[in-house]
Amino acid sequence: MDVAKPRGQPDRVLSHEEARAFYDRFGPKQDLQRIYEDPAIEVLLQYAGFETACAVVELGCGTGRLAARLLEELLPEDSKYVGLDISGTMIDLAQGRVAPWADRARVQRTEGSPTLPLSDGAFDRFLSTYVLDLLSEEDIRAALREARRVLAPGGRLCLASLTFGQTLPSKLACRAWTAIHSLSPRLVGGCRPLHLEVFIGSDWQILHREVICTLGICTEVLVARRR
Numbered sequence: 001m002d003v004a005k006p007r008g009q010p011d012r013v014l015s016h017e018e019a020r021a022f023y024d025r026f027g028p029k030q031d032l033q034r035i036y037e038d039p040a041i042e043v044l045l046q047y048a049g050f051e052t053a054c055a056v057v058e059l060g061c062g063t064g065r066l067a068a069r070l071l072e073e074l075l076p077e078d079s080k081y082v083g084l085d086i087s088g089t090m091i092d093l094a095q096g097r098v099a100p101w102a103d104r105a106r107v108q109r110t111e112g113s114p115t116l117p118l119s120d121g122a123f124d125r126f127l128s129t130y131v132l133d134l135l136s137e138e139d140i141r142a143a144l145r146e147a148r149r150v151l152a153p154g155g156r157l158c159l160a161s162l163t164f165g166q167t168l169p170s171k172l173a174c175r176a177w178t179a180i181h182s183l184s185p186r187l188v189g190g191c192r193p194l195h196l197e198v199f200i201g202s203d204w205q206i207l208h209r210e211v212i213c214t215l216g217i218c219t220e221v222l223v224a225r226r227r
């Protein structure tokens, strides 16, 4: 099954440097995407079990909007949160958002390498929303290997990513999005639809998978347990 690209075409993605430059400029505008992201995030939150989490790591935490919601509403008061992002602008925004919980939440800028500066088995939730869909297939696989490494057995992988259309309007929207991405990934922040499930091997037990389409833009939500 194609995961992201039209048959026979190379998988064009932003380099780490290009992604950093884009999100450094884009900054707070990322939160405008909430129009189509929020309905999918609600589903993710239903199945991720943050109410019982001890330690959460978020890859590509963006402005820290989801982190602040988790810390304010869902996570137990003694749980820890670590957010990672390639963009200095995003890290500054997220830093401001998690500042009220500075004793247990921190954010850190990375160089974009899928190798994460975190200890083995130190977390019980690995969260990433609308990030894997801008990484190369190689980086997606490496990020999932890292998720497995940093999660303790039984820990949950909690993902949301752009995916392919399901109905005629969403299929047309997806085709338009993919065409723009093929022209220049930068025009759509590097993101393109993909099938997350294709990347999930037998070392994960899928607990929930659902596709949510809002305004013609479809998101695959996937929660899996580390075996």
Ligand SMILES: C[S@@+](CC[C@H](N)C(=O)[O-])C[C@H]1O[C@@H](n2cnc3c(N)ncnc32)[C@H](O)[C@@H]1O
Residues within 6 Å of the ligand: 016, 019, 020, 023, 030, 037, 059, 060, 061, 062, 063, 084, 085, 086, 087, 090, 110, 111, 112, 113, 128, 129, 130, 131, 134, 189, 191
């Ligand atoms: C589309 S935004 C999503 C942000 C946030 N997760 C959300 O759902 O609103 C993608 C985020 O991933 C970050 N990012 C892109 N490539 C990355 C990489 N290789 N490693 C870490 N973060 C990355 C960007 O800086 C940006 O904050």
